[in-house]
Amino acid sequence: MKVAVLxxxxxxxxxxxxxxxxxKDITFCxxxxxxDAVIVDTELLTPAEKEVLKALSDYGSVExxxxxxFRSKATVKKHLCSARKKLKAKTNIQAVAFALRCGIIR
Structure with missing residues (x-):
């Protein structure tokens, strides 16, 4: 089983x-x-990063x-960039999908 740890x-x-x-059955990626499985620290993302990811899942655009x-576009982009890095996602959509799948946001 391949396991990722965040x-x-x-x-x-x-x-x-x-x-x-x-x-012996576990390898890491x-x-x-x-x-196959991901272990995620529940405090990996800041509250602001979680809020922005949740809002992106609800509203669909940075604007x-x-x-x-009530944040500037630059601040939203900064939080999204930080969340993508922490979640090892290449796109905002991947970050939102992963956060939803892992229960980081609902």
Missing amino acids: ARTEKDVAYIKYLLSQS DDPLQA EVAAKT
Whole structure:
């Protein structure tokens, strides 16, 4: 089974991988989209990043998110960029889909 681990710090990632490495059936991958299972730190994203991802899933565009969350487009883009990096997503759509799938946003 391929497992991806997403956590706030590399120390957390290393510790989780150490615990899971006791099983011979587990291998690790960096791409959560290619993993059979993903372990996600519930505090991986900031509240602002979660809010912007949720708003993007509801409204569909950066402009709408900015208007509905009372943030500038630049701030929305900054939060989306940060969330994409943390979730290892290539696009905003991937980040939203992954966050929904993992229960980071609802």
